Amino acid sequence: MAELRTAHTADLDIATRKAARALLDNVFDDMTDDDWEHALGGVHALVWDGAELIGHASVIQRRLLNGGRALRTGYVEAVGVRADRRGRGHGAAMMDALERVVRGAYELGALGASDAGAAFYVARGWQLWQGPSSALTPAGIRRTEEEDGCIYVLPMEVSLDLSSELTCDWRDGDPW
Numbered sequence: 484m485a486e487l488r489t490a491h492t493a494d495l496d497i498a499t500r501k502a503a504r505a506l507l508d509n510v511f512d513d514m515t516d517d518d519w520e521h522a523l524g525g526v527h528a529l530v531w532d533g534a535e536l537i538g539h540a541s542v543i544q545r546r547l548l549n550g551g552r553a554l555r556t557g558y559v560e561a562v563g564v565r566a567d568r569r570g571r572g573h574g575a576a577m578m579d580a581l582e583r584v585v586r587g588a589y590e591l592g593a594l595g596a597s598d599a600g601a602a603f604y605v606a607r608g609w610q611l612w613q614g615p616s617s618a619l620t621p622a623g624i625r626r627t628e629e630e631d632g633c634i635y636v637l638p639m640e641v642s643l644d645l646s647s648e649l650t651c652d653w654r655d656g657d658p659w
């Protein structure tokens with residue numbers, strides 16, 4: 484019987500961190516150290532089957548700039564369910580838990596979806612950002628054309644023009 488638990492990064496012991504990284508390495512063939520680092524510093528949703536970790540997702544805080552505002556954003560990262568356990572509701576259960584965090588703590592939810600994952604989020608009400616994307620780099624705002632069409636947001640009370648420019652804060656590795 485699988486069990487969903489949520490925990491802040493601060494409360495993950497070393498064995499759990501190692502299990503999460505190993506699971507994500509298994510789910511994504513291009514997982515990098517930066518990708519893993521991007522998943523830290525917020526709330527993790529973990530699905531355990533006994534001592535085996537079979538699902539991971541997390542939400543961390545970022546600032547997304549839009550229309551002159553720096554929106555406090557819950558950014559969803561590292562969503563993966565072990566291949567042999569998919570299609571049993573674990574991904575939805577993790578997203579339920581993280582969307583609750585997003586709705587309770589942030590002005591906006593956002594994520595960068597893979598082609599394979601996009602429909603999963605759309606079915607949950609996430610909306611494609613249609614405008615240009617960019618990043619606030621140390622050298623100023625720079626376009627991130629390669630990310631256009633991959634960014635999804637979970638709008639809440641803040642009014643948004645989905646066709647306007649959306650700029651993310653800076654980090655090593657993939658900006659989105």
Ligand SMILES: CC(C)(COP(=O)(O)OP(=O)(O)OC[C@H]1O[C@@H](n2cnc3c(N)ncnc32)[C@H](O)[C@@H]1OP(=O)(O)O)[C@@H](O)C(=O)NCCC(=O)NCCS
Pocket residue numbers: 510562563564565568569570571572573574575576595596597599600601602603606
């Ligand atoms: C995407 C993923 C996390 C979904 O996990 P899961 O446990 O299989 O999902 P669930 O069983 O909770 O499915 C919930 C619903 O989403 C649908 N769904 C699942 N994966 C989907 C996908 N890739 N595209 C479209 N719909 C999807 C299911 O059919 C189900 O629909 P229903 O409620 O109408 O029955 C999982 O397939 C995965 O790890 N994929 C590889 C990694 C990945 O792509 N992660 C996302 C990166 S952005």
